[in-house]
Amino acid sequence: MRVGQIIRTVGRRLWFFLAILGPGLITASADNDAAGIATYSLAGSTYGYQFLWLIVAVTFGEVVVQEMAARMGVITGKGTADLIRERFGVRVTAFAMLCLLVANLGTTVAQFAGVAAAGELFGVSRYITVPLAALLVGVVVLRGTYRIVEKALLVLCAASLSYVVSAFMVRPPWGEVLRQAVTPSLRMDTTFILAVLATIGTTMTPWGIVYMQASVADKGVSTEEYGRVRLDVITGAVWGNIVSAFIIICTAATLFVHGIAVSTAEQAAVALEPLAGVWARELFAVGLLGASLLAASVLPLSTTYAVCEAFGWERGLNRSGREAPIFYGLYTGMIGLSVLVVLIPGIPLFPIMWLPQVLNAILLPVVLVLVLRLINNPRVMGTRTNSRLQNVLAWALTVMISLITLILFISPLLPKI
Amino acid sequence: MLYVSQLQGKQVWDAWGQAVGYCKDILVGDMEQPFPPLRALALRNGGSAPEFVAAEQVSGLYPSIILTVPRAEVKAFSPRGDELWLLDRVLDRQIVDTDGRRVVRVNDLQIARVRDRFCLTGVDVGGLGLLRRLGLGRLVCSVLRLARCSPSEGVIPWEDVAPLHREDPIRLRVSWNRISQLPPADIAAILYELDRKTGQALITSLDNETLADAMEEIPADMQVAVLSQLKPERAADVLESMAPDEAADLLADLPSQTSEQLLDLMEDEDSEDVRLLLDYPEDTAGGIMTTEYAAVPIGLTVGETLNHLRRSDEAQDDEAIYYVYVVDDERHLRGVISLRDLIMAPSDVPLDDQIHHHPVTVRPLTPQRQVAYLVAKYNLLALPVVNENGVMLGIVTVDDALDAVLPTAWKKRLPRFF
Numbered sequence: 001m002r003v004g005q006i007i008r009t010v011g012r013r014l015w016f017f018l019a020i021l022g023p024g025l026i027t028a029s030a031d032n033d034a035a036g037i038a039t040y041s042l043a044g045s046t047y048g049y050q051f052l053w054l055i056v057a058v059t060f061g062e063v064v065v066q067e068m069a070a071r072m073g074v075i076t077g078k079g080t081a082d083l084i085r086e087r088f089g090v091r092v093t094a095f096a097m098l099c100l101l102v103a104n105l106g107t108t109v110a111q112f113a114g115v116a117a118a119g120e121l122f123g124v125s126r127y128i129t130v131p132l133a134a135l136l137v138g139v140v141v142l143r144g145t146y147r148i149v150e151k152a153l154l155v156l157c158a159a160s161l162s163y164v165v166s167a168f169m170v171r172p173p174w175g176e177v178l179r180q181a182v183t184p185s186l187r188m189d190t191t192f193i194l195a196v197l198a199t200i201g202t203t204m205t206p207w208g209i210v211y212m213q214a215s216v217a218d219k220g221v222s223t224e225e226y227g228r229v230r231l232d233v234i235t236g237a238v239w240g241n242i243v244s245a246f247i248i249i250c251t252a253a254t255l256f257v258h259g260i261a262v263s264t265a266e267q268a269a270v271a272l273e274p275l276a277g278v279w280a281r282e283l284f285a286v287g288l289l290g291a292s293l294l295a296a297s298v299l300p301l302s303t304t305y306a307v308c309e310a311f312g313w314e315r316g317l318n319r320s321g322r323e324a325p326i327f328y329g330l331y332t333g334m335i336g337l338s339v340l341v342v343l344i345p346g347i348p349l350f351p352i353m354w355l356p357q358v359l360n361a362i363l364l365p366v367v368l369v370l371v372l373r374l375i376n377n378p379r380v381m382g383t384r385t386n387s388r389l390q391n392v393l394a395w396a397l398t399v400m401i402s403l404i405t406l407i408l409f410i411s412p413l414l415p416k417i
Numbered sequence: 418m419l420y421v422s423q424l425q426g427k428q429v430w431d432a433w434g435q436a437v438g439y440c441k442d443i444l445v446g447d448m449e450q451p452f453p454p455l456r457a458l459a460l461r462n463g464g465s466a467p468e469f470v471a472a473e474q475v476s477g478l479y480p481s482i483i484l485t486v487p488r489a490e491v492k493a494f495s496p497r498g499d500e501l502w503l504l505d506r507v508l509d510r511q512i513v514d515t516d517g518r519r520v521v522r523v524n525d526l527q528i529a530r531v532r533d534r535f536c537l538t539g540v541d542v543g544g545l546g547l548l549r550r551l552g553l554g555r556l557v558c559s560v561l562r563l564a565r566c567s568p569s570e571g572v573i574p575w576e577d578v579a580p581l582h583r584e585d586p587i588r589l590r591v592s593w594n595r596i597s598q599l600p601p602a603d604i605a606a607i608l609y610e611l612d613r614k615t616g617q618a619l620i621t622s623l624d625n626e627t628l629a630d631a632m633e634e635i636p637a638d639m640q641v642a643v644l645s646q647l648k649p650e651r652a653a654d655v656l657e658s659m660a661p662d663e664a665a666d667l668l669a670d671l672p673s674q675t676s677e678q679l680l681d682l683m684e685d686e687d688s689e690d691v692r693l694l695l696d697y698p699e700d701t702a703g704g705i706m707t708t709e710y711a712a713v714p715i716g717l718t719v720g721e722t723l724n725h726l727r728r729s730d731e732a733q734d735d736e737a738i739y740y741v742y743v744v745d746d747e748r749h750l751r752g753v754i755s756l757r758d759l760i761m762a763p764s765d766v767p768l769d770d771q772i773h774h775h776p777v778t779v780r781p782l783t784p785q786r787q788v789a790y791l792v793a794k795y796n797l798l799a800l801p802v803v804n805e806n807g808v809m810l811g812i813v814t815v816d817d818a819l820d821a822v823l824p825t826a827w828k829k830r831l832p833r834f835f
Contacts, residue, residue, distance in 0.1 A: 077614040085522070086509050090550040220613040220642050311547060312511070312522020316610075 032160050032243050033295035034114020034288055035107060038353035039198045040244050041268040044251030046261040047192065049172075049180035051199060051248055056181055058203045059241040064393045065368070066233045068375050068386070069209040073216030074226050075384050080210045080367075081310035083374050096370055097307045099363040100206050101334075104303040106356030107207065108338040111299065113353045114292030116342050117265035120349075121285035127343060134339050137297045138332075142317065159287030163246045166275035172253040181245075193408045198354050200401060201361030203241065207299060209367055210306045223384075247271070264350050300334040362405050368398045419479050420541070421503050421526040422550050429460055429470070429482045437470075437488055438462030443528075444469075444500040445537045448591050451576035453501070455528065455535035457494050458482070469494040472535060478528065503537070507580050511611065512540065515595045516577040518603040520610040525550065527572060540578050543571015581615050593622035601630035608635060608643075617646050625651070629658035632667070640667045645675075653682035660736065661687070662707040662817065665694035693810070702788050703781030705818065706802045706811035709734040712742045715751055719771065720764030739798035742809060743772055750778065750801055750809040778803045781810060785818065792818045 043051040069080065076083060081100075085093045112130050119129030186192075212233070221229055251271040255262060262268045269284035276283040304327055308315035314324035321328045341352070372394055376385050386394065421443055429437045438460035446456035458475060459467040471494040476485040484491065501507060507523055514521045524546030527539035548554045579592035596604065596619065604623070608616045608631065620628060620643050632640055632655065644652050644667065656664045656679060668676040668691060676695075680688045690708040697703025711732035713725050726732045726741065741759055743752040752772035762771050778801050779788055792800055792815050799812045 077612040079612075082511075082612070089509060090524070090547060091552075094551055217612060312524065312542065314519070 032240060032247070032291060033107075033111060034117070034292040034353050035110035035295075035357050036202045036244065037160070037247060037288060037291060038110070038114070038265075038268070038350060039195070039202045039357050040247035041251045041255075041262045041271065042350075042354055043195050043199060044248035044271075045255035045267070046195065048252045048256040049177055049249065050185045051195070052177065052181040052245060053184045054196060054199055055241050055245045055248065057184075058200060059237055060393070061200075061397050062203050062208075062237040062241070063234055064390065064397065065204050065209060065371075066212050066237060067230055068371055068390070068394065069212040070216045070229045070233050071226070071384060072371070072375055072381070073213040074221050074223060074229060075381050077217050077220070079214045079217060079306060079309050080371070081306040083380065084370055085310045087374060087377070087380065088370065092370070093310050096366060097310050099366045100210065100303060101307060103206050103356075103360045103363045104299055105334055105337065106359045107205070108296060108300050108334055109341045110353045110356045111292040111296035112338045112342045113349045114288050115296070117349045117353065118285040118289040118292065121265060121269065121281050121288075126349075130339050130342050133293060133296065134335050137293065137300075137335065140297055141301055155290075159283060159290060160243050160247070162272055162275055162283055162287065163243060163250050166272050167246045167250045167253065169274040170250065170253040172249050177249060188407070188411060190408065190411045193404060193411055194355075194358055197361040197401075197404060197408060198357040200404075201357035201359065201364065203237075203244070204364055204397075205360045206364055206367040207303065207360075209371060211298070211302050214302065214306070250274075262350070263348075265353075268350075296335075300331055300338075303334065304331040358408075361401055365398045365402050365405075368394065368401075372398070419528045420546075420549070421508060421528060424478060424482065424528075425504055425508075427482055429458065429484065431484045431486065431488045431491070432476075433487050435488055437484065437491070438468060440482055441467050442505055443503040444496060445503060446497070446500045448499065448501060451574075452531060452536040452538050453575070454531075455537070456500055457496065459502070469496065475535070478535060501580065501582075506582060510581070511615075512581060513579040513592070513596055513607055514542070514573055514577065515579050515599065516573065518599055518607070520607055521573075521578075524571075537575050539572040539574050541572050545571060581611065581619070590622075593619065597623050597627050601627065602634045604631040605634035609639065613642065617643070620646065625654050625658050629655050632659055633663045637666070637670050641670050644671070649678060649682055653679050656691070657683050657687045660707050661690040661694055661709060662705055665691045665704075666699065669695060669699065697781050700785045701781060702779045702783040702785065702800075702802050702813050703810070705785055705788070705820070706781070706813045707817075708811040709736070710742060710799075710801075710809075710812045711735050711738045711740075712744045712748075712809070713768070715743055715745055715769065717768050718764065719759060719762045719766055719768055722759065722768050723764070737814070739814070740801075740812075742801060742812075743768065744809055748809050749807045750776065750803050752776065753801065776801060779813070780804065785820070788813050788818045 040051075072078075072080070072083065078086075081093070081097065084096050088096075112133065115133040116126035116130050119126055186196075216229055251262065251268070254271045254273065255267065260267060260270075265284070265288065266281070269281045272280040272284050305315055307313075307330060308324075308327045313326045315327040316324070319327065341347070342349070372386070372391070374380050376391065378385055424440050424443060427440045429440055431437050439462070440458055441461040442459040443455060444457045444459060445453040447453050455472045455475075457469045457471050459469055462468055470484060470491055474485050474491060475482065477483045503526055508526060509523060511520050511522050513519070521540075521542040523540055523542065525541035526537060527541060528535050529538045530536075531538070545554060545557070548557050579595040581592060596607065599607070604627065608619060611619065623631065628643075632643065635643070644655070647655065656667070659667070664687075668679065671679070680692060683691070693708065694703065694706065697706075699705070709731065711726055711729065713722050713729075717725060722741065726738075732738060732741075738756055740753050740755050742750060743754070745751055752769070752774045753776040754768070754772045758771060759768075777791055777795055777797065779791065781802055781804065783802075788800060791797070792813075797815065799814045800818065801812050802810045804810055
């Protein structure tokens with residue numbers, strides 16, 4: 001009896017720790033979802049180590065953004081959509097939710113494209129894998145075994161660790177790697193800017209903000225425990241971006257040096273050859289599948305929840321389809337539409353894995369501006385409004401992303417540098 | 418019908434057609450009335466603090482907000498402090514629909530003239546309210562009319578809602594009173610829909626009995642969160658009011674220091690029961706049994722038994738008496754009779770002739786699944802738990818036994834947000 005109780009206590013403590021360490025780690029792992037792997041592989045194989053400095057910069061950006069979201073969750077105990085609705089009324093909310101929906105629909109498409117690509121690496125047609133994956137995600141979410149699956153998939157995602165090992169095995173020129181990590185390089189051509197936006201949009205997303213705030217609010221973290229949440233945010237961001245950096249190093253050292261700019265998942269898998277040899281394909285496919293399924297089960301559900309919360313529609317999985325038609329309709333719609341896009345005959349999978357990230361980056365400033373207005377309102381945040389430094393950083397980020405977006409749209413008109 | 422969203426930011430004119438300012442907010446008072454009257458308008462006119470105009474000096478609200486007096490004669494009005502600011506505190510926020518027993522979001526608020534006064538009459542929670550505020554209301558209405566559907570209104574009368582206001586719960590005593598009248602399961606569901614801080618404000622306003630009943634319906638992690646918000650003395654009172662098996666489950670989820678402290682604060686009689694239950698693992702008969710059941714001594718007649726039950730504290734505590742158990746002086750289980758058989762039997766026959774002498778029993782360490790199986794097999798509503806000597810320890814009721822097979826709605830659900 002005694003021993004049993006001790007085990008139970010220890011288990012509970014451990015669970016509590018894992019629970020607190022949840023959202024940061026999950027959002028960070030979601031950075032390395034199908035879209036992330038595709039984006040970094042593309043950046044590394046096309047531009048070598050040139051994107052490393054951006055990863056460093058983006059890490060700071062992610063910490064700033066996610067910390068704000070977490071703080072709002074702790075102080076207000078409400079979701080982002082809820083706060084936006086209460087403070088800005090129906091019109092602004094409708095616009096913000098439209099942005100969120102569009103960005104997340106794109107990312108969901110990317111996840112199912114990831115599933116399709118992983119399946120095809122094993123030689124299974126996407127017409128089999130994608131509907132199966134949609135079914136699996138639906139069952140997992142509706143049956144409510146979501147928490148367990150989330151933990152299991154996190155383990156599967158650890159396959160992305162193989163990039164770290166692989167990078168050390170190829171022995172890249174570390175001096176060059178470090179130099180590139182601190183010297184910003186920029187080019188004015190459209191593809192480069194697209195890749196920059198995709199990298200930003202993979203790490204910082206409207207969805208990341210909503211998810212972070214919601215999970216923190218849901219856990220009911222008290223103001224005193226806030227330090228622990230911030231630690232989780234920082235560890236999550238740093239960890240996620242270390243993995244991202246290693247994906248870039250790996251692909252740069254294996255593909256860029258041979259002049260192969262990745263345009264299919266098959267090519268991207270080559271980056272794992274130093275570690276896995278002939279099994280590189282399988283390893284890559286497993287990692288891709290895990291990452292895609294994790295994101296595909298978290299993303300549409302949290303989006304649907306946020307939208308329904310903002311408009312006050314019945315929501316939550318404890319409601320039946322008849323009680324919450326819009327909730328289930330929107331959820332099914334998102335998954336169904338994504339599946340259909342991926343199943344369009346002949347659609348190239350790799351581009352639809354990374355292009356939606358550009359959309360995320362372009363729409364991020366909309367949500368960021370709203371978040372900044374909320375978090376600087378003492379009636380919402382009490383004494384925990386942004387410090388001057390936080391404001392400077394966050395506004396700089398918002399302006400920078402908007403500027404890069406602007407450059408993207410005028411870049412076809414610029415002379416090549 | 419007039420909606421407050423139409424008044425938001427609207428220009429206010431005095432009796433001579435001079436602009437006075439813009440409508441910043443609408444204050445209603447006398448919240449205990451079913452349709453609280455408008456008390457004042459808050460105007461924005463350049464200054465940092467709003468200027469107030471008493472409702473008596475407002476002649477009309479729509480199509481224009483016009484005062485009854487010229488600018489110079491506007492009397493200074495200062496809010497008494499018990500007003501509800503409609504635009505700031507109610508519009509776009511969540512409120513409880515006490516009739517539909519759910520949490521809804523306020524898309525708009527209806528104001529109507531009732532005997533010379535403007536009163537708050539209803540809350541628009543429907544899709545039409547949303548569309549109207551998006552500027553699409555008229556368009557959609559005409560489309561619907563073409564399609565020969567009448568748009569569903571989705572307006573709830575004000576007397577059937579309870580606004581929530583976590584910063585200032587006293588002001589909304591009316592709301593809390595309305596909510597605490599609801600069945601415990603509905604209160605629990607509402608608690609679950611609200612954000613944590615508002616939920617906790619609601620909890621502190623409930624009385625111990627209501628709170629205990631609602632607590633039994635909410636999931637474990639929320640129980641812990643709720644309990645940790647209460648002062649230890651109140652937490653102990655709430656635990657006393659809960660069924661011992663539920664209280665034990667909850668205490669098992671707390672850090673051992675806290676649960677010891679709470680057990681010490683509880684009355685001895687209640688805490689002993691709970692301590693006994695805490696010793697058994699959660700998924701055994703002992704873990705799910707309750708120590709509150711109706712028992713009578715041997716040797717009574719049917720009539721005496723009924724009289725005994727009416728006076729017995731034990732039977733009083735039993736929330737749903739399904740069976741009456743016959744025990745001897747050392748509390749050995751000697752037999753059982755269902756309440757139905759007991760009532761139907763003539764009152765002068767000895768109880769011993771009517772009872773089943775060999776009831777189905779389980780041991781405290783019998784697995785929950787086995788208990789569920791027995792309950793289903795013998796069509797029982799409750800199953801006695803006895804120790805190796807046949808001493809009765811408690812009963813497992815059918816709902817707790819079936820939890821193993823059919824988890825309650827709450828257990829099925831996911832974390833509140835996804």
